[in-house]
Amino acid sequence: MSTLADVAALATVSKSTASRALSRxxxxxxxxxxxxxxxxxxxxxxxxxxxxxxxxxxxxxxxxVVPTLDNTFFTPIISGAQARADLADLQLTVSVNPxxxxxxxxxxxxxxxxxxxxxVVAPRGADELLQAAxxxxxxxxxxxxxxxxxxxxxxxxxxFGTLMRRFIADGHRSVAYIGGPEGSWQDRQRTxxxxxxxxxxxxxxxLGPAPSTFAAGxxxxxxxxxxxxxxxxxxxxxIGLGLVFGLHARxxxxxxxxxxxxxxxxxxxxxxxxxxxxxxDGEGLGTAAMAALADALESKGAPAxxxxxRLSVPVFWPGA
Amino acid sequence: MSTLADVAALATVSKSTASRALSRxxxxxxxxxxxxxxxxxxxxxxxxxxxxxxxxxxxxxxxxVVPTLDNTFFTPIISGAQARADLADLQLTVSVNPxxxxxxxxxxxxxxxxxxxxxVVAPRGADELLQAAxxxxxxxxxxxxxxxxxxxxxxxxxxFGTLMRRFIADGHRSVAYIGGPEGSWQDRQRTxxxxxxxxxxxxxxxLGPAPSTFAAGxxxxxxxxxxxxxxxxxxxxxIGLGLVFGLHARxxxxxxxxxxxxxxxxxxxxxxxxxxxxxxDGEGLGTAAMAALADALESKGAPAxxxxxRLSVPVFWPGA
DNA sequence: ACCGGTTGCGCAACCGGTTGCAGAACGTTT
DNA sequence: AAACGTTCTGCAACCGGTTGCGCAACCGGT
Numbered sequence: 001m002s003t004l005a006d007v008a009a010l011a012t013v014s015k016s017t018a019s020r021a022l023s024r025x026x027x028x029x030x031x032x033x034x035x036x037x038x039x040x041x042x043x044x045x046x047x048x049x050x051x052x053x054x055x056x057x058x059x060x061x062x063x064x065v066v067p068t069l070d071n072t073f074f075t076p077i078i079s080g081a082q083a084r085a086d087l088a089d090l091q092l093t094v095s096v097n098p099x100x101x102x103x104x105x106x107x108x109x110x111x112x113x114x115x116x117x118x119x120v121v122a123p124r125g126a127d128e129l130l131q132a133a134x135x136x137x138x139x140x141x142x143x144x145x146x147x148x149x150x151x152x153x154x155x156x157x158x159x160f161g162t163l164m165r166r167f168i169a170d171g172h173r174s175v176a177y178i179g180g181p182e183g184s185w186q187d188r189q190r191t192x193x194x195x196x197x198x199x200x201x202x203x204x205x206x207l208g209p210a211p212s213t214f215a216a217g218x219x220x221x222x223x224x225x226x227x228x229x230x231x232x233x234x235x236x237x238x239i240g241l242g243l244v245f246g247l248h249a250r251x252x253x254x255x256x257x258x259x260x261x262x263x264x265x266x267x268x269x270x271x272x273x274x275x276x277x278x279x280x281d282g283e284g285l286g287t288a289a290m291a292a293l294a295d296a297l298e299s300k301g302a303p304a305x306x307x308x309x310r311l312s313v314p315v316f317w318p319g320a
Numbered sequence: 321m322s323t324l325a326d327v328a329a330l331a332t333v334s335k336s337t338a339s340r341a342l343s344r345x346x347x348x349x350x351x352x353x354x355x356x357x358x359x360x361x362x363x364x365x366x367x368x369x370x371x372x373x374x375x376x377x378x379x380x381x382x383x384x385v386v387p388t389l390d391n392t393f394f395t396p397i398i399s400g401a402q403a404r405a406d407l408a409d410l411q412l413t414v415s416v417n418p419x420x421x422x423x424x425x426x427x428x429x430x431x432x433x434x435x436x437x438x439x440v441v442a443p444r445g446a447d448e449l450l451q452a453a454x455x456x457x458x459x460x461x462x463x464x465x466x467x468x469x470x471x472x473x474x475x476x477x478x479x480f481g482t483l484m485r486r487f488i489a490d491g492h493r494s495v496a497y498i499g500g501p502e503g504s505w506q507d508r509q510r511t512x513x514x515x516x517x518x519x520x521x522x523x524x525x526x527l528g529p530a531p532s533t534f535a536a537g538x539x540x541x542x543x544x545x546x547x548x549x550x551x552x553x554x555x556x557x558x559i560g561l562g563l564v565f566g567l568h569a570r571x572x573x574x575x576x577x578x579x580x581x582x583x584x585x586x587x588x589x590x591x592x593x594x595x596x597x598x599x600x601d602g603e604g605l606g607t608a609a610m611a612a613l614a615d616a617l618e619s620k621g622a623p624a625x626x627x628x629x630r631l632s633v634p635v636f637w638p639g640a
Numbered sequence: 641a642c643c644g645g646t647t648g649c650g651c652a653a654c655c656g657g658t659t660g661c662a663g664a665a666c667g668t669t670t
Numbered sequence: 671a672a673a674c675g676t677t678c679t680g681c682a683a684c685c686g687g688t689t690g691c692g693c694a695a696c697c698g699g700t
Contacts, residue, residue, distance in 0.1 A: 004687055014650045019688060029648060046433050050373045051686035054655050059370060069395035078389055082416055091434070093413040096402055114369055114411070215589040242589065248568035269535040269562065270569075323656055334680045339658060349678060371656035374685050 002043040011039035022047070049091075061091045061115045062293060064286075065108065067098040067122060071212055072237065073282060074121060077142060080286025081119060088294040090116075099125030105132065112136045117297050119289045124183045138296040140289045140307070144185045150296065150307040152288045157189035159278045159313035160233055163261050164197035164204075166276065166317055167231040172202060174228045178220055178243070179208025180235035187235060194233060205229060210239060217242020221250065230258055237263040244270060255318075264316060277316045284311055322363040331359035342367070369411075381411045381435045382613060384606075385428065387418040387442060391532055392557065393602060394441060397462060400606025401439060408614040410436075419445030425452070432456045437613045439606075444503045458616040460609045460627070464505040470616065470627040472608045477509035479598045479633035480553055483581050484517035484524075486596065486637055487551040492522060494548050498540055498563070499528025500555035507555060514553060525549060530559060537562020541570065550578055557583040564590060584636060597636045604631055 008018035013032060020027045021036035028036075039045075053059050064081050066074045078094055085092040095111055097104050099122040108129075112118055117138040122130060127146060133139055134149050141151040160177075167175050177194045180187040191206060198204035205227040210216040217239040224232055224243065234240035240262040247254045254260055255274050262270065267277035292307045328338035333352060340347045341356035348356075359365075373379045384401050386394045398414055405412040415431055417424050419442040428449075432438055437458040442450060447466060453459055454469045461471040480497075487495050497514045500507040511526060518524035525547040530536040537559040544552055544563065554560035560582040567574045574580055575594050582590065587597035612627045 003685095015687080016651080016689075017649055020649090023688085027648080032648075046430070048374075048686055049434050050370055050379060051655090052688070053370045054368075054374050054657090055686080055688040057655065069389070069398055070392070072390070072392070075389035075395070078414075079416055091413060093411065094398075096399055113366055213589075214586070218589050245565065245568070245590070248565070266534070269533075269538050270565065324658095325656075335657080336659075336681080337679055340679090343658085347678080352678080368656055371685095372658075374687090375656080375658040377685065 002045050004045070004047065006043055007036060007039045007045050010043060011036045058116050058297075059091075059114060060089065061093060062117045062119065062290070062297075063093050063095055063111055063115045064119045065095050065097050065099065065111075065121065067096070067124065069096060073212070073280075076282025077121060077286040077289075080283030080288075081290040082286070083283070084287040084290035084294070088290070090290075090294065090297075092290075098122070099129050099133070105129050108133060109136065117293045119286075119293055123185055124181060138293060140293045140296070142285055142289050145308065148306055150292055152285055152292060152307075152309045152311065153186075154280045154285055154313050155310040156186060156278065156280060156313050157193040159315050160190045161193035161197040162315045163233050163276055163278065164194045166315070167233075167259075167261075168198065168202045170231075172229075172231040174203045174205070174230055176205045176207055176224055176227055176229035176232045178210055178217075178224075178232060178234040178239055179206060180239075181211055182209045184209075184235075190235065208235065210235070212236035212238050214238045214242040214245075217244075218246040218249075221246035224258065225252075232258060232260045234260060234262070237266055241266060241270075267316070274318050276318060279314045279316065281311060281313075322365050324365070324367065326363055327356060327359045327365050330363060331356045378436050379411075379434060380409070381413060382437045382439065382610070382617075383413050383415055383431055383435045384439045385415050385417050385419065385431075385441065387416070387444065389416060393532070393600070396602025397441060397606040397609070400603030400608075401610040402606070403603075404607040404610035404614070408610070410610075410614065410617075412610075418442070419449050419453075425449050428453060429456065437617050439609045439613055443505055444501060458613060460613045460616070462605055462609050465628065468626055470612055472605055472612060472627075472629045472631065473506075474600045474605055474633050475630040476506060476598065476600060476633050477513040479635050480510045481513035481517040482635045483553050483596055483598065484514045486635070487553075487579075487581075488518065488522045490551075492549075492551040494523045494525070494550060496525045496527055496544055496547055496549035496552045498530060498537075498544075498552060498554040498559055499526060500559075501531050502529045504529075504555075510555065528555065530555070532556035532558050534558045534562040534565070537564075538566040538569075541566035544578065545572075552578060552580045554580060554582070557586055561586060561590075587636070594638050596638060599634045599636065601631060601633075 004018050005015055008015045011018060013036060017028055018036050021033045022040060025033040062085060064078060082092050097108055099108060119140045119142060120130060120133060121142040123143060130146055139149060141149050143153050145151045145153060164175060175198060179191060194204060207220060207223050210220060220243055232243060234243060240260050244254050244260050247258055252258060255271060261276040264277045264279035267275040288309060324338050325335055328335045331338060333356060337348055337352065338356050341353045342360060345353045382405060384398060402412050417428055419428060439460045439462060440450060440453060441462040443463060450466055459469060461469050463473050465471045465473060484495060495518060499511060514524060527540060527543050530540060540563055552563060554563060560580050564574050564580050567578055572578060575591060581596040584597045584599035587595040608629060
């Protein structure tokens with residue numbers, strides 16, 4: 001393992017010059033920079049992150065907190081954040097933490113002290129916990145908005161409203177919305193949106209709350225049939241998938257007798273263009289969040305005003 | 321942010337004594353240790369990980385490399401590893417990297433140098449890449465075996481063989497195995513196992529290779545019907561789920577006309593005890609791998625012989 | 641020839657812990 | 671009482687980069 005000192009010696013310059021040549025080449029003579037670079041190359045020099053972290057007083061690590069990995073909604077967010085982190089030369093560490101109980105908050109605090117900034121995906125965590133979290137380090141919330149904090153959310157509420165209006169325009173008179181987990185921020189937004197859209201134009205049944213699982217979808221078949229809905233908008237992809245499965249298992253055609261909106265990719269696999277779908281760009285959420293965080297870390301001087309972005313969510317309609 | 325020096329000053333001891341009092345209390349007088357601890361407490365002292373990493377020459381970070389997060393097979397592994405890492409006081413950083421192309425190997429190497437050890441889940445990566453990886457740092461392979469390297473694998477091959485034998489015993493005369501992604505190590509094991517199990521006892525059609533996706537499952541319906549199989553063992557849960565969907569969509573009952581084995585949880589949701597299933601303990605893989613790695617890191621002196629564990633995979637049969 | 645202004649580089653002091661080594665203080669053995 | 675062994679503590683040198691500051695060389699301008 002060669003160190004900066006080795007490189008400096010080989011290039012016959014001082015450690016300081018070597019350091020500058022590698023990290024801020026504009027501060028040294030081009031010829032010198034080249035010599036140092038060549039020396040580094042020759043020795044296979046890899047700067048020690050730890051040492052530079054210590055010297056700079058920054059870890060260069062950011063944490064991404066997700067409530068669980070069992071939900072395919074979160075994983076693309078991770079990928080997106082990861083990609084963007086690489087760009088900003090930040091190390092990403094993923095931590096699974098629902099942020100719902102005090103013990104989890106403690107774990108979160110321990111984590112937080114070791115990193116420069118945090119991205120938190122906490123659909124259900126308590127407001128106060130999140131607020132406390134944000135006080136410690138620059139923080140970006142994903143898919144949730146909170147006064148005074150930066151956030152990146154997918155505007156699924158609007159998309160759900162659109163779906164609802166389209167269903168009604170298509171002649172559906174009884175529509176169901178299957179709500180998400182208890183306490184979900186997004187669920188509140190979506191419920192509001194679908195309610196407003198249906199207002200006086202069609203019968204809307206709000207089912208749930210339900211966990212975002214396949215099983216929950218399967219077992220919601222009863223309720224859906226009971227309320228006589230001919231179109232269903234489920235909170236989560238997995239719920240929708242379960243529901244369609246449950247319907248099929250009963251010999252009910254979907255799409256056909258009952259139509260269930262879902263997420264783009266799944267709609268493709270299920271019906272190839274015959275099913276209404278929305279396209280939530282999970283990776284986009286991740287990259288946007290990481291970008292916002294990187295910006296916040298950049299402008300270390302000024303605390304920077306909270307960023308608040310809503311990513312629009314396209315709706316795909318059969319035949320459109 | 322108070323430092324060790326502050327603590328030492330408050331406790332009127334030297335930095336070295338303060339350090340020892342906190343990390344190796346047996347080396348100082350009990351009374352001193354208590355005083356230092358009190359001082360640390362009073363100042364809310366949190367030792368800087370970075371500083372101690374630099375001094376010790378160990379980062380205390382381990383990396384877990386997974387090929388993708390889009391596959392629910394990998395996520396429990398992460399959770400398991402995470403939990404076990406906490407126990408060993410190791411930071412876990414998850415990196416998404418299929419380890420298939422040279423560029424990815426370079427990224428991997430960069431990552432590797434920053435950590436104490438690595439857990440690699442690379443179902444498809446080339447042997448040489450993995451071997452090269454292992455040379456750099458203590459490495460544990462998951463779900464793949466390679467000469468000279470530690471590995472933890474789920475013994476799905478045996479489980480798949482059992483499924484096959486059961487199907488045959490149940491009277492199925494034409495059975496299909498839907499293979500996994502090209503180059504998958506596990507796929508080779510499983511193909512061998514099912515082939516041996518079917519040997520001369522029933523017609524076996526090996527389909528695939530196919531990516532481990534829902535869509536691939538849906539589009540494998542044709543092939544399954546074409547070969548006249550009445551029982552199917554799919555490589556991945558997602559493939560099986562897609563297949564069942566596809567069958568239902570065509571009005572073919574499953575279970576009924578065609579039976580598809582799957583993973584425990586899914587079987588539960590799909591048919592509640594009517595479908596043969598295996599139960600791969602993903603978390604178990606993760607914890608076992610992390611445990612093995614932690615051990616290897618502990619015994620830094622001796623390189624420690626490679627550990628090779630196979631976790632047995634239970635098979636659930638309807639009515640059993 | 642003299643001067644203010646770049647430009648490029650090196651010295652040395654950091655960042656915040658860890659640890660080998662030596663010495664002080666005290667107890668034990670002969 | 672001398673010699674020796676423990677136990678505890680402090681000094682100072684690390685780990686490997688980063689950066690403020692000062693100095694020398696060199697620039698064109700007058």
